[in-house]
Structures are given as C-alpha cells and as structure tokens.
Amino acid sequence: MRTVVVIGGGASGMMAALTAAEDKNNKVILLERQQRVGRKLLATGNGRCNLTNTGAAPENYHGENPEFALPALEKFPPRAALEFFRALGLLTVTEYGGRVYPLSNSANSVLDVLRFALAREGVELRAGCSARAIFRRDGGYLVKTESGEISADSLVVACGGAAGAKLGGVNDGYELLKPLGHKRTKLLPALVQLRARGDYPRSLKGVRADCALRLEGGGELLARSAGELQFTENGVSGPAAFDVSRAAAQFGPGAVLHVNFLREYSGEEVFRMLEEKAARGPELEAAELFTGMLHNRLGRMLVKSAGINPSLPLGSLNAGQFRAAAGACMDFCLTIEGTEGFDSAQVTAGGIRTSGFNPETLESWFMPGLFVCGELLDIDADCGGYNLQWAWASGRLAGRLGK
Secondary structure (H helix, E strand, O other), X not given: OEEEEEEOXXXXXXXXXXXXXXXXXXXXXXXXXXXXXXXXXXXXXXXXXXXXXXXXXXXXEEOOOHHHXXXXXXXXXXXXXHHHHHHOOOOEEEOHHHEEEEOOOOHHHHHHHHHHHHHHOOOEEXXXXXXXXXXXXXXXXXXXEOOEEEEEOEEEEOOOOOOOHHHOOOOHHHHHHHHHOOOEOOOEEEOXXXXXOOOOOHHHOOOEEEEEEEEEEOOEEEEXXXXXXXXXXXXXXXXXXXXXXXXXXXXXXXXXXXXXXXOOOOHHHHHHHHHHHHHHOOOOEHHHOOEOOEOHHHHHHHHHHOOOOOOOEHHHOOHHHHHHHHHHHHOEEEEEEEEXXXXXXOEEEOOEOHHHEOOOOOEEXXXXXXXEOHHHEOOEEOOOOHXXXXXXXXXXXXXXXXX
C-alpha cells in the first residue's frame, strides 16, 4: 500500500485526492488547514460556483509560460469535467459566455458532491491540520504538521495562492516548496476591483452597465475585455473589470481605462440616435439625453462629462454637442490608481515557476514523487469559470501521480 498525501483541500486538492484514490493500492490522506474543505469554492461565482467554461481555450490562461497549462487542459477539458461532476450526481446549467453553474444555483451543491465522493472513496480527511514543512526521506517525503509527522510515498501540494485570505488564501505552499528548490514569480492580485483616481464619479456607486473596456498605459494597449461593469465606492468591479485587473496590477498607477457603454453601435449610429432623441422631445432637458439607452445616473453623468449643461432643452443642442455626448458615451476614461489587494482578489497572478515541473504529469523535474497543481502554480485565467477548470484539470493530472 502506497501512502499519498495531498496538502490543501481546495478545488484542485480535492480533485487530486479523488483521482489518487481511484487506485486502490493508494492510501490517500488529505490535509486541510481550515476546519472544512472548499471554503473558497463556496465563494466563487457570487456563491453560485462558476465551475467551468465550455469555451475554455489557451488564450484564456496567463503566466510566464501559459502553454504549460495545455497538456492538463487537453487531458481533462470542460466536457470531461462536466462528465465527472455528472457522475457524482451534480446537475448543471450553461449560461451566457459558456459559464457553467450547478442547476441548484448554490456552490454548496458542488462542494457537497465532492465531500461525499471523498468519503465514499476512503480518502482520510484531516481538517484543521496545517503542513509546516516537507522533507525528502527514504525515496519519499516526510510532512511535518501541527499534530505530528506523516510519511508519504508521493506528495501533491495544492495549497492554493495568496488571494482571498479571509477564505483561506495563504502563502503556505510557496514556503513549503522553497526549501525543495522550487521558486516563485512575483505575486499580484487578479480578478479584483480596480481603484480610480480622485476625480472618480462616486455618484455612480452601484450602477451596472454592459460595456467594452480598453486598458492603456505607456502608449500601449495593455488589455481588452467586454461584459458587465459595476461602479463601486472608489472604482469599478464586475467581470469586465476583473479581466483587465491582471494587466492593471502589472502596470501600476497611471493606466487609463477606456469604457464604451454602447459597444454594439458605431459612433455615427449613436450620434444619429441622439439627434433623433432631441427631435422627438426638444422640450426635454439635456439631462435626459441618454434616458432609455443607459442607466439614468450614468446617462446624466455622461452629459456633464461631455460639457453640456444638463438643464438646457434638447432642442437647443447643436451637432457638436451631440458628437461630444456620443464621444463621452463611447470613450469614457478613468485613470486607474491600482487594484484592491489580495484580500479582495479571486485569484493570484504568479506563483511557483512552471519550469520546475513536467507539464505532462505536473511532477517536479528534480524531486521525484512531488506534484503541484492549481493556483499555487504560475497559471491564472480570465473571469468566467476558467480558473476552476484549471483547478480540476491540474488536480486530475497531478492525482494520477505520473501514470
């Protein structure tokens, strides 16, 4: 009987443990520092758990060497992940953009089927048990924990990243692997809210809008995205903002976010719509120029941003003012001061350097029997289920233990 120790009871760790347990010659021990597994999983997708994306593709993944993720993703694509969860009894629904959620609309459903599977497969769960150090010992590994030592023939480290500290994000994995020769890249918060500079329109707090985003800095295009944007107390949030947050964190203060609130229309079409709006209701105040097109608070802010007196009647506006309003609507600019920190981030950009591992197995090149998976590695992805797909795929591959 071989002993396999998995450190970390998050998404990738649970998947690795379940995969290793399929071989009945393995005794699998899953260590989790918190009192229960999967706490971060419960928070994903606003508590709904966006467990994968049917359109997951290489361009959705990032890191020093994003191609490293391809073997794992090819061996366990979204289709395989859905089949895996269906076999556990989970029903799912696919929504816009290929996002997949449990039909129950509750992340608890995903965690419950995983917990039941761990118990059914005989995985020994040791919750509230932190790994303190790892040593190479007699061709295997010795794991020192708060409650004693565990000998392992094979070891999977799936501690997750630094993001979401309130839900269990830690630096443990980086520290555990450092003495074994595995170094990390710079860590940055990703899939996180953007903070705008002082002239930010706080009156928009709570407003949501569908838009296209362009993040620019140093005269270069840093990132693009599209989707829902939400205005916060001091910046912007939502999937569209999350997708450019990695680039914003890398660039630092001073990047400019260009927002197009009518991304399905050309500038000329918007100009004509505004002219027609004024022709239909010339007596209306200019503050109502975007009424019916955008959220009222957003529309009024854009009128002011275009330099138009909101109390003027629409019939008094000229073509230049309509073009200014169209321009404000299609290229509204926010100077980005930075991002919120790791406590607010959904994922960590950066991690353990992938150059130290075989992408076909996720086994260390110089520590045989040591496997690493999930967010701990220098692989992160866009918003929309792609990060959990990496967790399932990499956990599955690591849990095969090189077979």
